[in-house]
Amino acid sequence: MTEGTCLCGTVRFVADEVRDMAHCHCSMCRKHHGAPFATMARVAAEAFRWTAGEEAIRHCESSPGFRRSFCGVCGSSLPDRSPSGGWFVPAGLFAADPGVRPVVHIFRAHRAPWHTIADELPGFDAWPPRRDRPVIERPPPADPVESGALRGSCLCGAIAYEVTEPFMRVHNCHCSRCRRARAAAHTTNGFTSVDGLRFVRGEDLAVTWRLPGARFFAHAFCRVCGSGVPRRDPDRGIALIPMGSLDDDPGRRVDRHIFVGSRAPWYDFEDDLPTFEEAAP
Numbered sequence: 159m160t161e162g163t164c165l166c167g168t169v170r171f172v173a174d175e176v177r178d179m180a181h182c183h184c185s186m187c188r189k190h191h192g193a194p195f196a197t198m199a200r201v202a203a204e205a206f207r208w209t210a211g212e213e214a215i216r217h218c219e220s221s222p223g224f225r226r227s228f229c230g231v232c233g234s235s236l237p238d239r240s241p242s243g244g245w246f247v248p249a250g251l252f253a254a255d256p257g258v259r260p261v262v263h264i265f266r267a268h269r270a271p272w273h274t275i276a277d278e279l280p281g282f283d284a285w286p287p288r289r290d291r292p293v294i295e296r297p298p299p300a301d302p303v304e305s306g307a308l309r310g311s312c313l314c315g316a317i318a319y320e321v322t323e324p325f326m327r328v329h330n331c332h333c334s335r336c337r338r339a340r341a342a343a344h345t346t347n348g349f350t351s352v353d354g355l356r357f358v359r360g361e362d363l364a365v366t367w368r369l370p371g372a373r374f375f376a377h378a379f380c381r382v383c384g385s386g387v388p389r390r391d392p393d394r395g396i397a398l399i400p401m402g403s404l405d406d407d408p409g410r411r412v413d414r415h416i417f418v419g420s421r422a423p424w425y426d427f428e429d430d431l432p433t434f435e436e437a438a439p
């Protein structure tokens with residue numbers, strides 16, 4: 159039995175048994191989680207139950223027949239019914255090691271241009287074969303804007319923004335807070351100057367949830383769809399962009415992994431990026 163919770167702890171669930179796990183690179187997972195990819199555990203219908211906070215769950219239809227759920231308080235992506243009647247559970251929410259490891263990458267063709275797949279697992283460009291599933295279209299690449307700004311948006315499109323200054327750094331953060339907030343193996347955040355972020359629409363729809371007792375940690379999300387969205391941190395003079403919400407290719411890759419000392423037990427990676435047990439010096 160494995161318990162799971164959202165970042166704020168309001169919504170809780172139990173999975174008696176995890177069948178298998180897969181990393182999904184589809185653009186909807188990237189946007190909803192604000193992360194490079196989502197890792198979904200499959201749990202049978204009878205093996206899953208909510209244990210607290212069901213009234214805080216919000217839903218958004220991401221495409222016909224597909225629903226995405228999130229905590230209305232903190233914005234963590236939450237488990238949802240799979241088309242076959244079981245549950246898709248974002249592994250980033252598990253409180254302990256479920257004892258199962260991801261076996262495959264799916265929607266590899268949708269991979270974020272700035273993300274390198276860092277393991278040897280097999281992969282499929284879309285769904286695995288022999289599955290009768292709705293087609294997920296890859297959004298066509300947008301024409302670049304003349305200013306060179308990078309555009310991004312949430313899954314429902316209510317929030318859109320531009321990044322007008324270069325990223326000072328881009329981190330894969332494996333800390334337990336980021337994993338819960340994004341309900342993913344790790345987050346990838348880009349940092350720019352506080353004036354380098356401009357909301358094009360929907361800024362008033364962004365909710366910022368602050369972790370009690372933490373100096374800086376907060377999670378911003380769209381109140382309509384739950385996607386991770388950018389936020390400004392004027393105290394630190396920065397704006398923080400969840401790279402999964404970018405629509406344009408930033409033309410650069412990730413700089414480093416941080417907080418690998420607290421990485422998910424089910425996520426193995428091997429790439430050539432520098433790694434730091436905690437924060438980068």
Ligand SMILES: [Zn+2]
Pocket residue numbers: 164165166167168169229230231232233234
């Ligand atoms: Zn929550």
Ligand SMILES: [Zn+2]
Pocket residue numbers: 182183184185186187188196265
């Ligand atoms: Zn997906």
Ligand SMILES: [Zn+2]
Pocket residue numbers: 312313314315316317380381382383384385
């Ligand atoms: Zn939205």
